[in-house]
């Protein structure tokens with residue numbers, strides 16, 4: 416088999432397929448996608464022998480926008496005996512090297528909810544069996560490939576592997592975040608996930624720390640502001656809508672009732688610009704580009720709300736426009752984009768200047 420498998424948000428399979436088509440061709444790995452609407456995954460069948468393997472190593476997972484996980488699929492087992500699913504799975508691994516980790520997974524769809532309970536339970540005896548058969552190491556943080564079992568039905572499973580240096584570290588590619596009970600909106604999890612996704616933890620002490628300032632455009636009722644306040648920042652929250660009282664009582668928030676497209680900092684520029692305004696992607700892209708052009712912030716995280724159709728094309732267009740603006744500026748700008756688990760019809764984008772960040776990093780450690 417020469418298939419790559421991608422997990423994605425159900426409903427975004429066509430966008431995932433368009434993206435992989437584009438990026439695999441750029442690496443000269445030609446093939447075609449098999450797409451089932453709302454299945455939560457896409458299969459990319461490569462024409463060239465070992466191209467799936469090549470892509471799994473060379474296509475940077477971090478740069479994929481719609482993928483939650485990327486793996487090489489090597490076996491499909493169906494019609495499993497429900498009394499003993501373990502034996503054929505162990506047999507299917509004949510000739511394969513030892514894996515570093517096991518993940519028993521399923522699609523992130525309503526239909527598969529029951530299956531995911533089964534997967535959780537099944538992983539315990541299977542892990543034991545694989546260890547006894549010498550197919551799974553017992554060590555923590557093993558850097559060998561991760562074995563994925565993707566259950567389609569209770570008697571049908573696909574086997575694949577991913578590389579720990581080029582995959583999502585989470586089961587089903589989904590980070591499990593707990594909703595903080597005192598946060599004013601569920602949107603708070605979007606910014607929290609974005610911080611996990613884009614900011615290495617070791618950078619938190621100088622990129623997500625107290626003493627920094629932030630502007631939050633489209634802030635009401637305050638889910639994103641909450642994340643910034645929690646990290647000790649002073650926040651200017653721009654929105655005509657109300658902000659949660661508890662946030663205002665922290666003394667860390669200044670509420671400005673103004674149009675987010677017109678607002679600009681008057682005294683000191685903030686470190687962070689975050690923006691969750693519901694608007695056309697082109698307008699948001701233009702606004703963010705202006706902030707960087709005018710040197711008004713150091714880092715930005717913002718959402719692009721996507722249209723109903725041709726969402727990958729829309730994303731690529733806007734990211735290209737932004738890139739063009741940033742190339743004109745002095746600096747070494749990085750743009751990262753991802754459809755996060757907590758995103759719905761949107762993606763999250765992160766922009767920063769690598770040169771400025773390097774200076775900040777060396778300042779922080781000298």
Ligand SMILES: C[S@@+](CC[C@H](N)C(=O)[O-])C[C@H]1O[C@@H](n2cnc3c(N)ncnc32)[C@H](O)[C@@H]1O
Pocket residue numbers: 599600601602603632633634635636637638639640653654655656673674675676691692693
């Ligand atoms: C998705 S909500 C933001 C939720 C917020 N991030 C949170 O976590 O609670 C979008 C917000 O953008 C605001 N908004 C839309 N257009 C705006 C504009 N032109 N200027 C300021 N705020 C705007 C709306 O009032 C709304 O409160």
